[in-house]
Amino acid sequence: MFPQFILQKKEVPLLFICTICFSFLLSAQRPVDYVNPFIGTSNFGATNPGAIAPRGMVSISPFNVAGKKNKLEKDSQWLSNPYVYENEFLTGFSHVNLSGVGCPDLGVIITMPTVGNLETNHLKYGTTYKDEIAKAGYYSTVLDKSKVKVETTATTRAGISRYHFPAGKANILVNLGLGLTNEQGGMIKTVSSTEIEGFRTVGSFCYYKPEETYPVYFVVKVDIESDEFGVWKKTRKETGVEAQWMGYNGKERFYKNYYKEVVGDSIGGYFSYNFDKPTKVEVKVGVSYISIENARENLQKEIADSSFLEVYHKTQLEWNRLLSKISVEGGTKDDKTVFYTALYHTLIHPNTLNDTNGEYPKMGTRETLKTEGTRFTVFSFWDTYRNLHSLMSLVYPDQQLNMVNSMLAIYDESGWLPKWELNSTETTTMVGDPAGIVLADTYLRGIRNFDVKKAYEAMIKSADQLYENPLRPGIKNYIEKGYLTTSDGGSVSTTQEYNISDFAIAQLAKTLGKKEDEKRFRERSISYRKLFDKDYKLLRPKNDDGSWHHPFNPTDGANFAKNVGFIEGNSWQYSFMVSHDTQGLIKLMGGRKSFTNQLQKVFSERHFDMANEPDIAYPYLFNFVKGEEWRTQNMVEALRKSYFKNAPYGLPGNDDTGTMSAWVIFSMLGIYPVVPADPIYTVSTPVFDKITIELDPKFYNGRVLIIEKEGVGSIKEILLNGEKHKSFFINHLDLVNGNNKLKFILE
Amino acid sequence: MFPQFILQKKEVPLLFICTICFSFLLSAQRPVDYVNPFIGTSNFGATNPGAIAPRGMVSISPFNVAGKKNKLEKDSQWLSNPYVYENEFLTGFSHVNLSGVGCPDLGVIITMPTVGNLETNHLKYGTTYKDEIAKAGYYSTVLDKSKVKVETTATTRAGISRYHFPAGKANILVNLGLGLTNEQGGMIKTVSSTEIEGFRTVGSFCYYKPEETYPVYFVVKVDIESDEFGVWKKTRKETGVEAQWMGYNGKERFYKNYYKEVVGDSIGGYFSYNFDKPTKVEVKVGVSYISIENARENLQKEIADSSFLEVYHKTQLEWNRLLSKISVEGGTKDDKTVFYTALYHTLIHPNTLNDTNGEYPKMGTRETLKTEGTRFTVFSFWDTYRNLHSLMSLVYPDQQLNMVNSMLAIYDESGWLPKWELNSTETTTMVGDPAGIVLADTYLRGIRNFDVKKAYEAMIKSADQLYENPLRPGIKNYIEKGYLTTSDGGSVSTTQEYNISDFAIAQLAKTLGKKEDEKRFRERSISYRKLFDKDYKLLRPKNDDGSWHHPFNPTDGANFAKNVGFIEGNSWQYSFMVSHDTQGLIKLMGGRKSFTNQLQKVFSERHFDMANEPDIAYPYLFNFVKGEEWRTQNMVEALRKSYFKNAPYGLPGNDDTGTMSAWVIFSMLGIYPVVPADPIYTVSTPVFDKITIELDPKFYNGRVLIIEKEGVGSIKEILLNGEKHKSFFINHLDLVNGNNKLKFILE
Known part of the structure; x- marks a missing residue:
């Protein structure tokens, strides 16, 4: 009853x-x-x-x-x-x-x-x-x-x-x-x-x-x-x-x-x-x-x-x-519960900071300012840049626009984009310079009615300012050597994060027609390669003199243990976190087979940590190797079933202001924004028979996006609006403009 | 220079x-x-x-x-x-x-x-x-x-x-x-x-x-x-x-x-x-x-x-x-410094509590109230009832009226008159029920444009309410037996204080034509007599069963030591503190000679404490015995010279919100309000040759009161407006109505 x-x-x-x-x-x-x-x-x-x-x-x-x-x-x-x-x-x-x-x-x-x-x-x-x-x-x-x-x-x-x-x-x-x-x-x-x-x-x-x-x-x-x-x-x-x-x-x-x-x-x-x-x-x-x-x-x-x-x-x-923006058919009651609870969790943070009269406290000094829209707060960007904001751009673009405007307001107030903003304080928690990734991602997904000039200026500032740069500590080494060294904190992790941020700048620069910037930052975005140790086929910290750091054990640092070169993780959990350059990584690793084997080891040898962000896109990386996509489908399903449940313990760990929830939402929809600041999705098997995502006409030409599956088993064929879609990657803009239907034929 | x-x-x-x-x-x-x-x-x-x-x-x-x-x-x-x-x-x-x-x-x-x-x-x-x-x-x-x-x-x-x-x-x-x-x-x-x-x-x-x-x-x-x-x-x-x-x-x-x-x-x-x-x-x-x-x-x-x-x-x-309300001629520079500094000290407390807009906090709850006049605070009545308010009534009657109105406001707000009020808190410090003494004294000195009905009601309330009476703990014993017992705190001191308060009620009752009240409270006002131990010729604590408390050493309790029966003092320092019934005390002590000897012992045997209130009127009590007035003159001068100096150590101890200062002012003027709630002064030798006190025409008919002395030595003759004044006591009203001149002829 x-x-x-x-x-x-x-x-x-x-x-x-x-x-x-x-x-x-x-x-x-x-x-x-x-x-x-x-x-x-x-x-x-x-x-x-x-x-x-x-x-x-x-x-x-x-x-x-x-x-x-x-x-x-x-x-x-x-x-x-x-x-x-x-x-x-x-x-x-x-x-x-x-x-x-x-x-x-x-x-x-x-x-x-x-x-x-x-x-x-x-x-x-x-x-x-x-x-x-x-x-x-x-x-x-x-x-x-x-x-x-x-x-x-x-x-x-x-x-x-x-x-x-x-x-x-x-x-x-x-x-x-x-x-x-x-x-x-x-x-x-x-x-x-x-x-x-x-x-x-x-x-x-x-x-x-x-x-x-x-x-x-x-x-x-x-x-x-x-x-x-x-x-x-x-x-x-x-x-x-x-x-x-x-x-x-x-x-x-x-x-x-x-x-x-x-x-x-x-x-x-x-x-x-x-x-x-x-x-x-x-x-x-x-x-x-x-x-x-x-x-x-x-x-x-x-x-x-x-x-x-x-x-x-x-x-x-x-x-x-709000929850009805996505309606689902099929799946079990538990599936629906996991799904809608996850969606609910992505609608908690970022949350409203301003009062009904529009007033909110200025960053740092807390003088009273006023906003027209909603001033959002609780931006845990090291987590959320990976998927949550792409989800917002797809389903709640008006909210995402307000979030972007809040980020730009924070830049105006403090001189810097936020890193981990909480109620108008910059807690400077975690590493990297993640806000720009979100700005680029949002813009590239078609949400463009914000001050992109200011956004770009802010991104360049933290990317280039060598001294007194609160967002990119170690930037001098990073620019001069291409990587942070063991003198800096979490040198490998941070190098990778800066690479991703620089990739985002390159992506935005391209769209804005800034060719020189694009070239410069695209080059910077792959400098992690210098930390690739062929012997291990993994990333490894380097010392100031360019020598490899000793000792090195790629399993050290699991379960949040402290570890030279890595923040909240080990080399296994970080080495693939360069999804924007997965083809480059494949090359470094000695080709597709070698890459696939190495990636499979992460799971087989239990290096994978579902509870922390660096490796959460890993299961989707098999899609980069033709013929290995089945591994993604299997792995995503196994992880989802193992970690996401209709139970109090039904999250793998900290929800990280909705990041884990966004992972399971995308994973249940069958699409995942695998490369932050690249407006694509890669696919896996959707959980529901039919998914209808209502699109916001203020941002998208499409009224709805429908995702369907037919049959059981692995993906045999992908149809986009009835046409065969040969890639396991789909452009976001191809899904939201027009009334699109994405269909998975399983076998 | x-x-x-x-x-x-x-x-x-x-x-x-x-x-x-x-x-x-x-x-x-x-x-x-x-x-x-x-x-x-x-x-x-x-x-x-x-x-x-x-x-x-x-x-x-x-x-x-x-x-x-x-x-x-x-x-x-x-x-x-x-x-x-x-x-x-x-x-x-x-x-x-x-x-x-x-x-x-x-x-x-x-x-x-x-x-x-x-x-x-x-x-x-x-x-x-x-x-x-x-x-x-x-x-x-x-x-x-x-x-x-x-x-x-x-x-x-x-x-x-x-x-x-x-x-x-x-x-x-x-x-x-x-x-x-x-x-x-x-x-x-x-x-x-x-x-x-x-x-x-x-x-x-x-x-x-x-x-x-x-x-x-x-x-x-x-x-x-x-x-x-x-x-x-x-x-x-x-x-x-x-x-x-x-x-x-x-x-x-x-x-x-x-x-x-x-x-x-x-x-x-x-x-x-x-x-x-x-x-x-x-x-x-x-x-x-x-x-x-x-x-x-x-x-x-x-x-x-x-x-x-x-x-x-x-x-x-x-x-x-304000200081110029009293002008003095003669005396040394140090005398004038001691005098005007003392007057200055009496003009510090009570002090202003209300804001310029009239707002002040209600007693206890601190809700915002508003006053028309000045709401005064810092009422240390156990100290100040003895002399300070009589001084205010004489020199600054408008201020005294505001103080009385503040006291009645406190009664309105809290249901009780103040005891030791500080910034709208009732600290309940010290003993007795002193506020009524001030109210009666003020009224009897001719400052009458306040709500005396309310004042009287308030005085009766604390005098008669047997239970939950914050002003008169021990009141049940006091009313039933005439005195507090050793079961109560400071039983002798407190009995005496209540006697003085009851005397004040009797005095006010008389003026208001309330004959029955007058009789009742006049009787109550001398109940201290039951604590008079003939063997010691001093007051002594009694136990619940009416027996004398043992052991009893009348010197115990000096210098603020704890002592059964007495608060901040010993039996010597308290036994004469019934100036309203000095004639009764003289009888109890076996006549004038015996009284004088006993009183003289207080000074000769060094029981006197200039630094605390109970005995500060003692030097003036010799005036109650005809022929012994010289002792008052000598003693007042000796104490003044010994304790009140133009130096940082120029007060005998705590100024007690101006009480010590008021003592030296009166003592230098040559008049002292020896019986609180009896509008009289007793006299001693003024320090200055000529004193002119400006009188407030809103309260008094007189424009000035002039006090002069002629010659050196003891008082030979007192002239009031040129007429010989045979008593060493002068009614306040005889000094303030008309332009009066009080002249001391010394020899």
Whole structure:
């Protein structure tokens, strides 16, 4: 009876099912109904099942990583998510969260319903929970300790929760001490018996730039006047002589009915009630990165007096509208669930940064700027340049255009394109100079109504500036020698990344008619070849004097171990990451056979890591060798089935802001953008019988792209609009202009 | 040449004298010129030499109690002042300060000029200093390390400093981490290259009520655009597993050109310069207890574009106007310095709480309220009820009326009269129920245009409410037995204080025609008699069963030692503190001779403590015994000469928000309000030959009160308007209505 795609931990009482899921049962076949937000909440997928609107600034995630009672405890290890499926001790619901990233940040503005006397220590009020339900834009659970049922949903910049309290004493806590971020400090202030405002400091993502912390502002409104309200603060313990007079030293203090700002590391606010009957309280939270006033305005403009169900309904419809851009026929229910959940995950980040009035913080200084369109944030380009933005260009080109414009705004504000931008801070996480690849890729895919002159200028700047270049450390060696050396960090990986960026410049230069630039950067883009060690048929780090680095073991560096020459990987996992020059690599390796053998070894000898980006295009590289395409088809299917599942552990690792999800989406569609900044797809077997991708008429001449398959087995024939297509590569522009049908005949 | 009343630590260069003191030399005889703000800055007087306007919310005090290099270091002992004369290590200039109180609070919003590279650790940028000058409304010094001369002056709600920088690198720091208060936490935010705003948490005065902390808001503006600006934060040190990735763990961070809020315990802001020639920078600071906006408005309304010298000139004139309400002839320069500095000290607290727009924080909750007149704060009534408010009623009745109205506002806001009110928190420091005494005293002295009905209601409330009565703990025993018992705290002292408060009610009841109340409270007002132990001829604590408490040593409890039955004192220091029933006490003690002997013993056997309030009226009590008045005259003169000097140690101890100063003022005038809530003065020998007190025509019929003396020695005859006045007691109303002349003929 109960839709299977809603994954539950425990049994659900029948009444519960009936009341909640009525509307669901009527419309169980919509794309939105296939979303299972629990996918990726285990196995370090780092997604969370919280309620969120598409590209929302706000999400309301259950927060269960800070209890000292959990297996995966935020302070016991590197843990980058507010929720872990296996954990059991829940201490609230955080209102700003990152999804699928590799460092802990945000996970703050935590609210929590409790019953009985006011208790603000999360170790005491925390609880186990049951009856979890997560859907696109909806999450609910029942807290064991209080018997309170919690439901959450969200708009872009505001969240709304519904707490079902039993009769008796009840409290709603706003805990600013607790958080996933390791940054501390906030401000809280009671506005009235139904409203609290404040901000929480977050940032210094991945611990790189301690000064890149910043406030996230909020307003919390409850719809029932509280009997008592106030704030609390736990001060640091004094040790001086005066401590002897402080009976309260290091203890929690309560400020009842107090209307001024309280600041500190361990602070919070509360509303208390004494209900004579079971009562539902709706808690609305508006958020902004500009000011409390904007947070209030966001809440007012997006929720105002709407009820919980009204908000949820609207958000659910918006999810369905976006997910329905791709409709699929055939495949199992699990296939559809994996597919639409992946698509859902690609619509979380990059997310909205600007307020409803258009204001957003300037990079670095955080002065207030204003945007006409959407200013997006959370750009993890080292991950996403590989596939996510090509997917956006295909399915959501209007969003991709806004992303490009956001990138150019970041260039205007900071003087540099983003590398890993987070809420207007440049975290400088990971390596390479990936933004330009996305700019070129987008332009070459036909999304051209942005300032390409500025984009090109920005790309050239980071490619050529020899000194004080934050995007390309080691650039001097790179330009002089063609490669970074062991004196630089991750010299081989970084050389490869710069090669790909330079390839992107060459590609764009060609389109823009800049022949000299094209020549120069095309030459630069293959300099990785100097790091090719014929003996190993692999890339290998070189020292400053040009000699090979010793010792060298191409398997060192797997599983994120530190390794000379490579970032988060080893030589096997990087050596083929030059898809723009695969023909060149084939030559280096001694021809097609040798290349194929070497590539096959990656899989056969288990060097392949599905959980990290450098090698995720590898399975598609067999398509570069005529006659070996079957390997791609087999390998893609095997990897997909092995790593992508309708289960909490259903992602291979960090989703990397949708990169893993984009991989499985393309892999299920049967096309993959194997060469970033080259507007082509290479193919494999689609999972579904028929796929219809709605095309945006503002960008493409085509109305739809239909992908079909016929038969079972390997690809026998490819038909494009009924014509035989001999290549395993297809130009993007050939698919989106006109109403195209791509058909795979299998055998 | 240089006016002696400006006390200096070290020699002053001639040029310095000439440039600074020119205006002084022209007008050295004005009352304002006799003020020496260094009086009380040693010997725990707890005053500070900072620049302040009369009853200013803001004062700019040198801050030299936090360096670990000082003798009296704030964290090494109980120290309640931002400045100690003997200390040598200065770390800035604090903009809100208390004067002459017994617990550390405020002493925050600390600015500091430095030179060279930016250094924000006060232990490193702190410095010795020289060439101190302090005047009413003015302070200056030269910092040894930087050679920067600092001058400060203030309006009611804003301060202005002038920093004389040499050529080269210079910085202006706003350090929110440092402070006298033991409260922590604040917020700082850069507004522009010339402006910083924020707030600092202060409060929990005397450690009684940890939840009574609150923000003091500020805006800092510099008049020269900085070359660089920013904020800093030192975070607490993380100890978890993630600390290993935090290279910055526990270190200072700098946020350059950053425009959002930074909160924390150890934060600050800075403006940096590189001057090509010596440059003066004026730093203006506006303060408010309501909001940053109000702080900015206060600064704008009170200083705006005025220069340092314009502000100082205006403040100096205002000081002179108020101090000139009493003019004196005769006496030494030191006498005049002691006198006018004491008067200056009585015009510091209570001070202004409301902003220029009338807004001030409500008691406890700190909602914004608005006042028409001045809302005063810093009411240390256990001290000030004894003399300060009678002085205000005589010389500054308009101010006293505003104070009474502030007291009634506090009653309206909190349901209770204040006890020790500080910036809209009730600190509940010390004992008794003293506010009503002030209300009755003020009314009986003829200042009647306040809501006396409400005042009376408030007095009755705390006198009669048996339960949950914050002003009169132990009231049940007090009403049932007539006294508190050893089960209560400070049972004898508190009984006496309640007696005095009840006497005040009886006095007011009589005036209001409430005969029954009068009778009831007059009876209650002498219940201390039950604690009179004939064997000792002193008051002694009783146990719950009515038996005397054992052991009993009437000398125990001196020097603030803890003692059963008495608060901050012993039986000798308390037993005579029933001046409203001195005749009753004389009887109890076995007649006039016995009383006189016993009282004389207090002095002869050195039980007297000039530094604490309970016994400060003692020297005047000899006047109650005919023929013994010479003892009062001798003793008052001896105490005055011994304890009140033109020197940093020129106060006997804590000034107690002007109470000690009021004692010496009255004692120098030759009149003393010996019975609180009885509008009489008792007399002693005036110090000056002629004293002219200007009377406020809005309150009194008289235009002036003249007090003269003729001859030397003891008082032979007292003439009131030429008529022989046989008593050593004079009714206040007989002095203020008509142009009266009180003349002492000495022999």
